[in-house]
Amino acid sequence: MQSGHSTDLGEVLTLWSTLPFAGMLLSIALFPLFAPRFWHHHFGKISAFWALVVSVPFLYLYRGQALYEFLHIVLADYVPFVIILTALYTVSGNILLRGTLVGTPAVNTGMLLIGTVLASWMGTTGASMLLIRPFLRANSHRKNRTFMVVFFIFLVSNVGGSLTPLGDPPLFLGFLRGVPFFWTFKLFWQMLCVVAVLLTLYFIMDSYFYRREDGTPATGTGENVPLSIDGAHNFIFLAGIIGAVFMSGVVHLGEVTVLGIHRPVQDLLRDGILILMALLSLATTRREIREDNEFTWFPMQEVAILFIGIFLTMMPCLKILQAGEKGHLAVLIRTVQEPYHYFWVTGVLSSFLDNAPTYLTFLSSLLGKFYAGTEAREAVGMVINGNSIYLKAISAGAVFFGANTYIGNAPNFMVRSIAEETGTPMPSFFGYMIKYSIPILVPCFLMITLLFYL
Amino acid sequence: MPVERILFPTKFRELSFNSLEQLFVLKQAGLKEIILCHVISRESVGFVPFGGYMKDEEERLREEATVRFEDWRTSIAEKGMDSKIVIRVGEPVPQILHAAEDEKADMIVVGKKKKALELPFAGSNTLEIASRSSVPVLVSKYMVHYEIEGEQHERVNERIFERPMLVTDWSEPSLRAVDFLKSLHPVIEEALVFHDIDVEKVHKKHTQDLAGLKKVTIEKLGAVCDELKGEGAACETHLGAGDVLSEILRVSRDRQASMIIVGTTGKGRLSEFIHGSVSHEVVKASELPCLLVP
Numbered sequence: 001m002q003s004g005h006s007t008d009l010g011e012v013l014t015l016w017s018t019l020p021f022a023g024m025l026l027s028i029a030l031f032p033l034f035a036p037r038f039w040h041h042h043f044g045k046i047s048a049f050w051a052l053v054v055s056v057p058f059l060y061l062y063r064g065q066a067l068y069e070f071l072h073i074v075l076a077d078y079v080p081f082v083i084i085l086t087a088l089y090t091v092s093g094n095i096l097l098r099g100t101l102v103g104t105p106a107v108n109t110g111m112l113l114i115g116t117v118l119a120s121w122m123g124t125t126g127a128s129m130l131l132i133r134p135f136l137r138a139n140s141h142r143k144n145r146t147f148m149v150v151f152f153i154f155l156v157s158n159v160g161g162s163l164t165p166l167g168d169p170p171l172f173l174g175f176l177r178g179v180p181f182f183w184t185f186k187l188f189w190q191m192l193c194v195v196a197v198l199l200t201l202y203f204i205m206d207s208y209f210y211r212r213e214d215g216t217p218a219t220g221t222g223e224n225v226p227l228s229i230d231g232a233h234n235f236i237f238l239a240g241i242i243g244a245v246f247m248s249g250v251v252h253l254g255e256v257t258v259l260g261i262h263r264p265v266q267d268l269l270r271d272g273i274l275i276l277m278a279l280l281s282l283a284t285t286r287r288e289i290r291e292d293n294e295f296t297w298f299p300m301q302e303v304a305i306l307f308i309g310i311f312l313t314m315m316p317c318l319k320i321l322q323a324g325e326k327g328h329l330a331v332l333i334r335t336v337q338e339p340y341h342y343f344w345v346t347g348v349l350s351s352f353l354d355n356a357p358t359y360l361t362f363l364s365s366l367l368g369k370f371y372a373g374t375e376a377r378e379a380v381g382m383v384i385n386g387n388s389i390y391l392k393a394i395s396a397g398a399v400f401f402g403a404n405t406y407i408g409n410a411p412n413f414m415v416r417s418i419a420e421e422t423g424t425p426m427p428s429f430f431g432y433m434i435k436y437s438i439p440i441l442v443p444c445f446l447m448i449t450l451l452f453y454l
Numbered sequence: 455m456p457v458e459r460i461l462f463p464t465k466f467r468e469l470s471f472n473s474l475e476q477l478f479v480l481k482q483a484g485l486k487e488i489i490l491c492h493v494i495s496r497e498s499v500g501f502v503p504f505g506g507y508m509k510d511e512e513e514r515l516r517e518e519a520t521v522r523f524e525d526w527r528t529s530i531a532e533k534g535m536d537s538k539i540v541i542r543v544g545e546p547v548p549q550i551l552h553a554a555e556d557e558k559a560d561m562i563v564v565g566k567k568k569k570a571l572e573l574p575f576a577g578s579n580t581l582e583i584a585s586r587s588s589v590p591v592l593v594s595k596y597m598v599h600y601e602i603e604g605e606q607h608e609r610v611n612e613r614i615f616e617r618p619m620l621v622t623d624w625s626e627p628s629l630r631a632v633d634f635l636k637s638l639h640p641v642i643e644e645a646l647v648f649h650d651i652d653v654e655k656v657h658k659k660h661t662q663d664l665a666g667l668k669k670v671t672i673e674k675l676g677a678v679c680d681e682l683k684g685e686g687a688a689c690e691t692h693l694g695a696g697d698v699l700s701e702i703l704r705v706s707r708d709r710q711a712s713m714i715i716v717g718t719t720g721k722g723r724l725s726e727f728i729h730g731s732v733s734h735e736v737v738k739a740s741e742l743p744c745l746l747v748p
Contacts, residue, residue: 032505040502291548302503407504417500420507
């Protein structure tokens with residue numbers, strides 16, 4: 001199979017072909033909101049439905065070329081995506097922070113800061129899973145806990161993940177498309193601004209509530225367990241994951257053909273190492289640690305099931321965008337012109353749609369805008385050299401704005417789920433936006449726009 | 455070690471109550487309270503993809519379980535015992551083990567209440583609880599369909615404490631199993647005490663002759679029986695030779711045992727994988743309820 005006509009496909013596809021992608025994303029956005037029980041039991045069927053809606057007519061109409069494109073997106077994007085998320089989730093699920101922490105404003109701010117730093121290295125999901133239970137335990141004596149969890153979602157589950165491809169799924173997809181491992185460090189100053197504002201605001205709010213609650217002491221109410229980390233050896237496996245991903249970005253070992261798709265050997269090696277790290281982590285860590293972490297495979301199953309639908313339905317949209325002004329989404333490419341356009345459009349859509357496909361969509365539109373018809377990896381390199389501010393805008397928009405809603409990024413709903421389960425009331429979908437993300441995050445993002453994109 | 459508090463986890467499957475009823479007789483042996491436990495799986499209420507936690511669904515499932523338990527509690531109260539409802543959310547195995555610990559249960563009752571022909575006598579969760587529990591675990595098998603040498607059978611296990619068969623290898627757990635069996639004496643009609651001699655191993659070692667070993671073993675079995683008789687329960691001894699699992703099954707069927715009691719070392723997975731676990735093999739292969747004593 002050859003991909004020689006891939007650009008042609010992007011030029012001939014009509015907007016109708018993007019409807020299954022829209023349907024898939026809207027399903028993720030709306031079903032949990034309006035029919036959670038139905039969605040919970042049938043999300044796999046819904047994902048399969050949209051995948052079939054796109055793949056059957058495509059395979060019928062474009063046969064070999066469509067098959068090539070579907071296989072390419074599955075082997076080059078979906079499989080590595082699921083492998084990295086599973087590896088990070090597994091290794092972080094085998095690390096357990098024990099001990100008695102008393103949730104004072106200083107301790108809480110410190111925990112949020114640590115989580116923010118860890119998020120770029122163990123993934124927003126991994127850092128969230130590692131810290132949310134200790135964070136909630138430390139504050140179980142506090143009356144007002146809702147805002148704490150919201151800031152946890154802002155910082156640990158989203159903004160903190162902006163520095164490396166391990167941090168947040170969109171950045172890993174960018175890495176797979178040729179963005180260098182350390183390039184995302186260029187978002188450091190933007191991240192620092194947002195983190196500084198949010199942590200300061202958090203500290204002020206927490207201090208205010210702490211005083212109003214008379215600084216209710218938690219000490220002396222139970223057994224004082226010293227702080228410790230169980231399963232600390234898993235940091236070795238985490239280092240192995242970081243090393244493997246970094247290696248795949250700098251080493252070139254040639255290519256092999258898998259099901260007609262050319263795959264770089266170093267990428268396959270990376271995926272093999274990631275699987276090995278996850279297996280070693282499982283084999284060398286006591287089951288009780290996972291149990292105390294309430295570790296379950298269910299969230300990863302969800303990701304695997306939902307994202308096969310997302311990736312397959314996304315293919316036509318990506319092809320059209322990569323065709324640039326020759327494609328049927330030329331109007332979008334012409335309208336979104338300035339870096340701050342990219343920041344806000346990517347961001348707002350990332351708030352309501354999953355940020356990984358949104359990032360890939362706008363990365364493709366960027367490639368189509370500047371280097372239509374050029375092979376994706378090569379075009380990414382050209383963007384980095386000549387128009388990197390656009391890529392920064394897309395990357396920052398996708399990662400930062402994921403915090404705007406519960407559905408913007410996968411760990412958001414996991415954190416919400418755990419908080420609610422352990423008795424912390426959380427706002428509704430719109431309550432979260434109206435009370436927290438719009439008044440707190442949107443001004444932060446305006447500040448970023450002024451400082452970095454105007 | 456009298457059994458005063460039993461943890462009875464249930465998924466409310468068919469025949470669960472019938473299985474519970476088999477425990478009522480233990481009041482004569484000192485049973486005071488039955489803790490009715492239901493674990494709501496986290497997957498059924500939490501981690502709704504991109505949604506969150508379905509608190510309403512948890513409340514609904516809790517209420518459903520409570521209503522079902524209330525009926526059972528009435529029956530328990532009629533028998534003059536106390537009961538308590540424990541409903542947890544999470545993974546079944548650790549939640550059941552934690553519940554047993556928190557409630558200071560003396561025994562956990564698990565297992566399928568109705569076994570279809572194609573299913574094993576015990577599932578992986580049951581075996582995991584059995585291998586990790588620090589208190590005895592009764593794997594109840596109320597109604598079983600099974601096959602022996604191509605012939606299909608159906609059996610309802612009632613009056614399970616009347617003819618218990620104690621399998622002993624003289625290990626620490628099996629000696630604890632003797633103590634446990636003694637605590638059940640008021641409900642035992644006749645106990646069977648069994649030991650298997652691995653003839654092949656004895657011949658290989660050449661350290662003692664088979665006849666001598668047999669004599670010593672019979673004496674030890676007799677001593678266990680005497681202890682049980684001292685508590686007022688009738689007792690008979692049985693010696694097996696050869697493959698231990700086949701012998702346990704054969705004797706339990708021949709002598710119409712009502713349950714099998716066996717000590718378990720609670721080996722880790724690796725050890726179990728390499729050496730196997732007789733107690734687990736018995737649970738998986740026998741149609742009788744099995745009581746594993748750690």
